[in-house]
Amino acid sequence: MDDNYKWIALSNTTLGILMATVNSSILLIALPDIFRGIHIDPLAPGNTNYLLWMILSFLVVTAVLVVSLGRLGDMYGRVRMYNLGFAIFTLGSILLSVTWMSGSSAALWLIGMRVVQGIGGAMLFANSSAILTDAFPPHQRGLALGINGVAAIAGSFIGLVLGGVLAPIAWRLVFLVSVPIGVFGTVWAYMKLRDVGVRRPAHIDWWGNLTFAVGLIAVMVGITYGIQPYGGHTMGWTAPGVLAALIGGTAILAVFCVIETRVAQPMFNLSLFRIRAFTAGNVATLLAAIGRGGLQFILIIWLQGIWLPRHGYDFAETPLWAGIYMLPMIAGFLLAGPASGWLSDRYGARPFATGGMLLAALTFGLLEVLPVNFPYGLFALLLLFNGIGMGLFSSPNRAGIMNSLPPDQRGAGAGMSATFQNSAMVLSIGIFFSLMIVGLAAHLPSALHDGLVAHGVPDADATRVSHLPPVATLFASFLGYNPIQTLLGPGVLHHVSAAQAHQLTGRAFFPELISGPFASALHVAFTFALVACLVAAVASALRGGLYHHDDETGAEAAVEGEAIEPFPSGIAPALMPQEPNR
Numbered sequence: 001m002d003d004n005y006k007w008i009a010l011s012n013t014t015l016g017i018l019m020a021t022v023n024s025s026i027l028l029i030a031l032p033d034i035f036r037g038i039h040i041d042p043l044a045p046g047n048t049n050y051l052l053w054m055i056l057s058f059l060v061v062t063a064v065l066v067v068s069l070g071r072l073g074d075m076y077g078r079v080r081m082y083n084l085g086f087a088i089f090t091l092g093s094i095l096l097s098v099t100w101m102s103g104s105s106a107a108l109w110l111i112g113m114r115v116v117q118g119i120g121g122a123m124l125f126a127n128s129s130a131i132l133t134d135a136f137p138p139h140q141r142g143l144a145l146g147i148n149g150v151a152a153i154a155g156s157f158i159g160l161v162l163g164g165v166l167a168p169i170a171w172r173l174v175f176l177v178s179v180p181i182g183v184f185g186t187v188w189a190y191m192k193l194r195d196v197g198v199r200r201p202a203h204i205d206w207w208g209n210l211t212f213a214v215g216l217i218a219v220m221v222g223i224t225y226g227i228q229p230y231g232g233h234t235m236g237w238t239a240p241g242v243l244a245a246l247i248g249g250t251a252i253l254a255v256f257c258v259i260e261t262r263v264a265q266p267m268f269n270l271s272l273f274r275i276r277a278f279t280a281g282n283v284a285t286l287l288a289a290i291g292r293g294g295l296q297f298i299l300i301i302w303l304q305g306i307w308l309p310r311h312g313y314d315f316a317e318t319p320l321w322a323g324i325y326m327l328p329m330i331a332g333f334l335l336a337g338p339a340s341g342w343l344s345d346r347y348g349a350r351p352f353a354t355g356g357m358l359l360a361a362l363t364f365g366l367l368e369v370l371p372v373n374f375p376y377g378l379f380a381l382l383l384l385f386n387g388i389g390m391g392l393f394s395s396p397n398r399a400g401i402m403n404s405l406p407p408d409q410r411g412a413g414a415g416m417s418a419t420f421q422n423s424a425m426v427l428s429i430g431i432f433f434s435l436m437i438v439g440l441a442a443h444l445p446s447a448l449h450d451g452l453v454a455h456g457v458p459d460a461d462a463t464r465v466s467h468l469p470p471v472a473t474l475f476a477s478f479l480g481y482n483p484i485q486t487l488l489g490p491g492v493l494h495h496v497s498a499a500q501a502h503q504l505t506g507r508a509f510f511p512e513l514i515s516g517p518f519a520s521a522l523h524v525a526f527t528f529a530l531v532a533c534l535v536a537a538v539a540s541a542l543r544g545g546l547y548h549h550d551d552e553t554g555a556e557a558a559v560e561g562e563a564i565e566p567f568p569s570g571i572a573p574a575l576m577p578q579e580p581n582r
């Protein structure tokens with residue numbers, strides 16, 4: 001293997017991961033234009049499902065498939081699976097951009113093609129880290145995985161801005177923009193990448209794959225419908241269908257764990273959790289993703305629903321500008337990610353991953369005390385340091401996980417890690433939306449009723465609107481619609497004077513009305529994120545010293561510090577390695 005090959009592998013896998021993660025978030029800002037383009041009102045009764053599944057279908061599919069596809073990469077070749085993923089993702093992008101239907105048929109088609117994209121994305125996510133770990137020597141993996149990881153996280157924020165720029169021009173460009181990149185990347189990967197890792201011929205664990213897919217899909221579906229209203233409740237967590245999905249899915253996942261301890265060649269190799277760096281790194285990954293995942297949605301709603309209108313932006317303009325005003329966070333990732341990955345090659349993942357989580361927790365605490373109508377300079381500074389903290393954590397943590405894996409388990413191990421991260425993103429959205437809705441439900445109805453009545457809205461209409469689930473208000477703000485105009489409708493606005501209607505639907509009324517209730521909801525959400533980051537910091541601190549798996553001897557070889565250190569007394573004894581040197 002010539003020395004240039006590792007840089008080819010890094011360039012191609014970074015391009016693939018960047019394309020996939022940009023597409024995971026590009027819809028968030030572009031959704032209003034997409035729904036207008038297919039002639040459907042996402043806030044109309046019965047259409048909320050289209051809105052949620054348009055966002056979550058990609059994440060759910062990647063979370064479910066990434067372990068199985070990483071395992072297949074170990075068996076049949078990681079480059080082969082990666083190349084196929086590039087091609088499938090590109091095909092999904094083409095089919096999304098040529099949507100010819102309208103209404104609910106178009107929405108279902110888009111959701112289905114997002115599933116196709118998700119299958120391709122899972123192949124890319126599952127095998128890119130393993131390809132890089134195979135291509136780079138241990139002392140350079142932190143830098144390589146750091147650059148690749150920064151592309152993964154930065155892509156989710158770049159997608160926000162890109163969607164806001166392209167969608168107003170033509171909504172199909174949101175999907176079409178990936179096509180030339182995908183075609184180029186597919187051809188380039190086919191011509192230049194080659195399998196240099198260890199293959200492990202094995203039988204497919206059919207029962208493990210089936211139970212894992214069914215259980216995880218059930219849990220993800222339960223979370224998705226749990227944040228929607230049910231009957232007279234503001235959320236659906238008590239709905240029989242949601243409870244059945246969550247409890248049944250959890251039970252099936254428990255059966256999956258039992259199966260994986262009984263089969264000879266399991267899909268989800270639970271014995272890898274005896275490796276301390278792998279276990280601690282994945283626990284930290286899960287908690288960091290939970291803390292970070294819902295942050296995008298909270299900041300977008302904060303900017304679009306309150307801050308931007310109060311500073312002169314029309315509601316229709318807020319999606320694009322929300323992405324632009326979040327750019328300092330991307331800058332933080334870009335600054336810290338590669339540097340921390342390079343430094344972790346020498347000093348280990350522990351100081352950077354732990355310090356990054358502590359810095360992220362500090363920024364969440366400072367965001368919590370920030371006024372709702374904040375000075376942007378201070379807000380941008382906190383976003384910058386939050387990005388730096390996440391960048392400090394992400395690259396070394398990912399390198400530490402991959403360095404700890406045996407060569408023939410890198411695809412499966414990377415898939416397991418990606419499953420934790422992608423599942424946590426869906427879980428985080430459910431948690432953050434639930435916390436926001438609980439916070440708003442306590443104060444918003446009375447504030448909304450009194451504000452509407454004070455501006456001439458009949459008491460009956462004000463009462464009806466104030467009793468609508470807070471999720472309707474959140475979705476309206478998230479989509480860049482005028483919330484009061486959407487909630488009241490033209491019929492009610494015709495019953496008030498022109499001056500009152502102008503004031504009700506202006507830039508000041510709704511942001512001022514919701515600021516108080518929203519502040520209490522923010523307090524709960526940011527407190528949760530802060531605690532998640534602190535626990536992730538503890539997990540990172542317990543990962544052990546700098547070490548990597550020796551590719552030649554098959555032993556866990558120390559570079560600095562212990563190869564596998566025992567957990568402190570009382571901490572995760574079931575996950576301790578059975579042998580001092582694996």
